Amino acid sequence: MGLMMREEARFQSNFTSKLSFYEFPLVLTLFAFAAGYFYEELIRTSPLTQLLVTLHFSILLYGVSTGAFAFLGKEIVDRRFGNVNFLLSAPITQPIQFKTTTSAFYLKDAAYYFAFTLTPIAAGLALAQPFSSYTMPSVLFLWLSVILTFSFGLALAYAFSAVYLKSRRLFGALAFAFMALLAIAGFTDLLPIGVLIPSIHFQLAKDPLSLVATVAITVALSWIATVMVQETFESAESEFKENFLERARRFRRFGRYAPLLAKEWIDLERSHALTKMAFSFAVPLVFLSLSVWFLNNTLGVALKFDTVFYAGNVGFFGVMIYSWLNHIDITEYYDTLPITVPRLIKAKLIVFFIVTTGITAFFVILMAFVNEETWKLAVALPVAFSTSAYTAVATAYLTGLRTNTALLNGPVIARFAIITVPPLLAIAFLSLGYELFPSLALQWIGLVAAGMALITVLLYALIDGRWVKATFQRA
Amino acid sequence: MPSAEVAVPDPIIAVKGLSKSFKNTRALENVSFKVPRGAFYGCFGPNGAGKSTLLRILTGQLEPSDGSATVLGLAPGADALALKRNVGIVPESETPPSFLTAVEYLEFVCRLRGLDDGEARITKWLDFFDMADKKDTLCKDMSKGTRQKIMLASAFIHLPPLLFLDEPFINLDPIYQRRVRDFLADFVKAGGSIFMCSHILEIAGKVCTDALILDRGAVLAQGPIASFKGDGRDLADTFLDMIETKGGAPRLA
Numbered sequence: 001m002g003l004m005m006r007e008e009a010r011f012q013s014n015f016t017s018k019l020s021f022y023e024f025p026l027v028l029t030l031f032a033f034a035a036g037y038f039y040e041e042l043i044r045t046s047p048l049t050q051l052l053v054t055l056h057f058s059i060l061l062y063g064v065s066t067g068a069f070a071f072l073g074k075e076i077v078d079r080r081f082g083n084v085n086f087l088l089s090a091p092i093t094q095p096i097q098f099k100t101t102t103s104a105f106y107l108k109d110a111a112y113y114f115a116f117t118l119t120p121i122a123a124g125l126a127l128a129q130p131f132s133s134y135t136m137p138s139v140l141f142l143w144l145s146v147i148l149t150f151s152f153g154l155a156l157a158y159a160f161s162a163v164y165l166k167s168r169r170l171f172g173a174l175a176f177a178f179m180a181l182l183a184i185a186g187f188t189d190l191l192p193i194g195v196l197i198p199s200i201h202f203q204l205a206k207d208p209l210s211l212v213a214t215v216a217i218t219v220a221l222s223w224i225a226t227v228m229v230q231e232t233f234e235s236a237e238s239e240f241k242e243n244f245l246e247r248a249r250r251f252r253r254f255g256r257y258a259p260l261l262a263k264e265w266i267d268l269e270r271s272h273a274l275t276k277m278a279f280s281f282a283v284p285l286v287f288l289s290l291s292v293w294f295l296n297n298t299l300g301v302a303l304k305f306d307t308v309f310y311a312g313n314v315g316f317f318g319v320m321i322y323s324w325l326n327h328i329d330i331t332e333y334y335d336t337l338p339i340t341v342p343r344l345i346k347a348k349l350i351v352f353f354i355v356t357t358g359i360t361a362f363f364v365i366l367m368a369f370v371n372e373e374t375w376k377l378a379v380a381l382p383v384a385f386s387t388s389a390y391t392a393v394a395t396a397y398l399t400g401l402r403t404n405t406a407l408l409n410g411p412v413i414a415r416f417a418i419i420t421v422p423p424l425l426a427i428a429f430l431s432l433g434y435e436l437f438p439s440l441a442l443q444w445i446g447l448v449a450a451g452m453a454l455i456t457v458l459l460y461a462l463i464d465g466r467w468v469k470a471t472f473q474r475a
Numbered sequence: 476m477p478s479a480e481v482a483v484p485d486p487i488i489a490v491k492g493l494s495k496s497f498k499n500t501r502a503l504e505n506v507s508f509k510v511p512r513g514a515f516y517g518c519f520g521p522n523g524a525g526k527s528t529l530l531r532i533l534t535g536q537l538e539p540s541d542g543s544a545t546v547l548g549l550a551p552g553a554d555a556l557a558l559k560r561n562v563g564i565v566p567e568s569e570t571p572p573s574f575l576t577a578v579e580y581l582e583f584v585c586r587l588r589g590l591d592d593g594e595a596r597i598t599k600w601l602d603f604f605d606m607a608d609k610k611d612t613l614c615k616d617m618s619k620g621t622r623q624k625i626m627l628a629s630a631f632i633h634l635p636p637l638l639f640l641d642e643p644f645i646n647l648d649p650i651y652q653r654r655v656r657d658f659l660a661d662f663v664k665a666g667g668s669i670f671m672c673s674h675i676l677e678i679a680g681k682v683c684t685d686a687l688i689l690d691r692g693a694v695l696a697q698g699p700i701a702s703f704k705g706d707g708r709d710l711a712d713t714f715l716d717m718i719e720t721k722g723g724a725p726r727l728a
Contacts, residue, residue, distance in 0.1 A: 239611045244579035248586060259586035263575065270574040270613065329573045335536050336564035336630065337587050338556050469552075471536045 023410020025120035031417065032124025039132040049204065052142075056149045056200045059118075063153020065320060066109065103226045110154055116408075118146055141206070148199035148214045155221035162228035240270065260339075260347035267328050268351070277324045277355060306434060307368040308445060311380040312427035314360055315387025316420070322352050322392045323403040331401060334472040341470040342463050345396050349460070352392050360384050379442060383427060383449050390452040394419045397459040400467050423452050481561055483636045484548045485512035487668045488533065493542035495528055495692075502528040504692045505542070510670060510685070515663045517683035517700070518672045519710075521718055524689040526672040527567050527641055533670065534564050534639050547637060560588065563630030567641040567672075571625045573615035577606055580614060584629045600628035603658070604651065619646040627655060638662070640671040644678055656682055680710030690718055 035042065042051065122143035129136055164171040185193040194201025194210065198217070202210035247262035254261055268274040325348045334344060364384045368374045398416050399406035406412045426448045434441045488510035495503040503525045510516045518526050531537040533546055535555030544551055549558050571580050578597060585593030601610055604624040614622060623646040630638060638659075644652045652675075659669060660682050673679050679686075686703055688695040695717055696703075703713045 238613045238616050240576055240579075240613065241611060242576065242578050242582070244575065244582045248582075259583055263572065263579075263583050266579070267572070267574045330570055332566065332568075332570045333572060333626070333629075335534070336559070336566060336626070337584065338559040339587060340556060469538070473536070 024408050025116045027410045027414045028120040029124040032121040033128045036125040036128025037131050052203055059146045059149045060153040063150040064157045099226055099229045102229045145199055145203040151218045155218040158225040159221040162225040257347050264351045271328050273328050306431055307371050307373045307376045307380040308383055309431035310367045311364045311384035312387050314384050315391050318388045318392040319395050321356055322395050326401050326403045331472040341467045345463055349396055360388055386449040386452045390456045393456045393459045397463050423448055481547055486510055487512045488546050490544045494540050496540045502692050506694055508687050508697050515669045515682055515684045517679045517686045520689035525692040530641050561635055563635045563638045565626050565630045565640045565643050571614040571622055576611050577625050578610040588633045596632050638669045644675050676711040
């Protein structure tokens with residue numbers, strides 16, 4: 001596992017420099033310090049319980065989004081990492097099982113995220129403690145509870161990915177059951193959310209039983225997932241009837257992008273990424289819907305999280321989808337063809353818009369119905385689309401074809417935060433102020449959305465200059 | 476007959492004082508040479524000599540630290556797109572896209588290269604490599620040799636005036652090694668030019684017209700292939716002698 005940690009550090013720092021790699025936790029510490037420093041102002045606008053629940057939901061999603069470890073063995077066998085190889089592939093040639101390397105990889109990743117993400121956040125809050133009213137033990141308690149929530153999310157995704165490889169039908173049933181339980185917990189009083197995600201109960205009620213329950217469930221899920229990890233992978237040749245020309249014809253209105261879009265779309269279909277992406281986009285949106293509803297209806301929070309607030313947040317999840325699009329397949333072979341990196345980035349952005357537009361609209365409309373605010377859709381939908389386009393294009397501009405790696409890089413994540421956080425916060429605050437001064441809030445929301453749309457066009461044009469010299473080599 | 480969008484100059488490749496550094500490593504050091512039009516130019520050297528780095532610079536995938544190069548009269552870095560339209564490239568490792576079938580990848584390449592008669596070209600190359608039964612198989616499920624055949628076909632399909640080949644015979648069985656070797660010899664006879672990096676000196680010695688030997692990033696020798704043979708010695712013998720004597724460093728037998 002130690003060797004895997006070193007491998008991970010070298011792989012991540014390969015994107016820029018060793019120094020930049022270690023700047024990432026530093027940037028997180030600075031952000032957390034700022035949050036801690038302005039803690040008094042934060043709890044004035046959002047009650048502490050609301051902040052904690054939102055933080056835990058975010059951390060849970062973070063864990064879920066990074067935890068599909070059972071897929072790794074197959075990806076290694078399929079050589080989807082191109083020329084890059086990992087210790088994880090050792091079972092192909094060495095007397096060691098995929099179960100062993102996958103579980104070591106899992107523990108390594110958990111330790112990596114504890115050390116480089118969660119601990120720097122806690123450190124930032126601890127550093128700001130002398131300037132705020134919270135106590136040092138409360139920081140330590142928060143650190144422990146978010147580690148529990150993250151581990152739970154990680155184990156959940158690990159187990160679900162293992163089930164997916166065994167039986168997609170069983171995976172579908174379990175995923176549906178989990179979502180249904182979440183919905184019951186969120187929309188009714190029949191099942192407290194703390195029972196389903198005990199670390200949240202641990203945070204809010206400081207109940208040691210919840211601590212034990214979280215650890216037990218996390219260990220059990222991890223163990224089940226590890227037992228289910230496959231040792232051999234289907235090596236039968238998959239055959240498909242020629243479909244490229246038909247796809248290219250369907251995309252012909254996109255001109256020179258048509259062949260790239262056809263190829264990207266076939267990749268999505270055949271790698272089953274379309275289902276996974278739709279699922280991984282829908283899950284956070286369900287979480288978000290539930291948390292917004294939960295905050296509005298169960299905590300007695302004075303502020304109203306309306307459909308426009310929700311729409312702004314929906315757009316932000318575009319980062320994940322764009323990241324997925326860059327993770328489906330190798331790209332090295334493009335270096336042999338007359339095509340540039342910016343052209344492929346733009347093709348992926350077009351695919352992004354095709355994939356997300358419908359889902360985004362569906363969730364915003366759904367939330368408008370749940371909140372009984374369908375009259376706000378005229379504002380909420382443009383906000384959702386402009387935020388989505390803005391976030392995706394900003395991500396593409398900053399990270400190119402290496403989103404996963406680049407977003408663990410200090411300077412990149414700092415620039416990403418500077419570009420994306422202010423308009424998202426503006427939308428959030430303005431939507432919260434809608435009840436107090438509707439006309440003014442509406443005007444400003446319109447202005448912010450229009451501003452984001454303009455910057456989106458600008459960043460889209462700047463992608464050429466920023467990435468024209470880049471190559472398609474992964475590392 | 477090879478075809479090009481640009482006039483094909485002679486020399487087709489001209490390299491002057493080319494150097495490349497990666498952090499603390501000097502991969503190429505003051506490399507100069509010219510590839511005459513119509514040459515089958517072999518670039519040889521031990522592992523880590525800088526062959527692939529040189530090929531990546533010449534195909535616009537890397538910028539040199541110093542010196543200059545022109546390929547087909549174009550600057551590889553600045554005119555990478557124009558260059559790639561007019562050359563065929565086979566990289567060191569075979570990496571066609573995972574989720575396209577063989578025929579679909581070749582269709583994709585034809586579309587990107589704007590070839591109107593893609594179907595006939597694809598049929599020709601699938602036949603050449605006896606891949607009719609593999610045409611609907613996803614690239615990720617193919618053997619290394621089959622993937623290599625696809626990368627070769629994708630580099631040959633537009634019949635450019637210049638081919639850059641990095642270990643083109645690797646993973647091919649002797650039948651296809653010979654078939655590819657014969658095609659490349661015919662390609663040069665028809666007026667095409669080739670820049671090839673290879674460790675398979677037995678084949679290279681038979682097909683190359685000129686050779687460049689690199690060691691630790693520097694040019695050890697260059698000239699017509701005949702100058703590397705004679706007195707019962709072939710290219711491999713001369714190469715080993717040069718590396719062990721001129722290279723200066725002790726090597727294991």
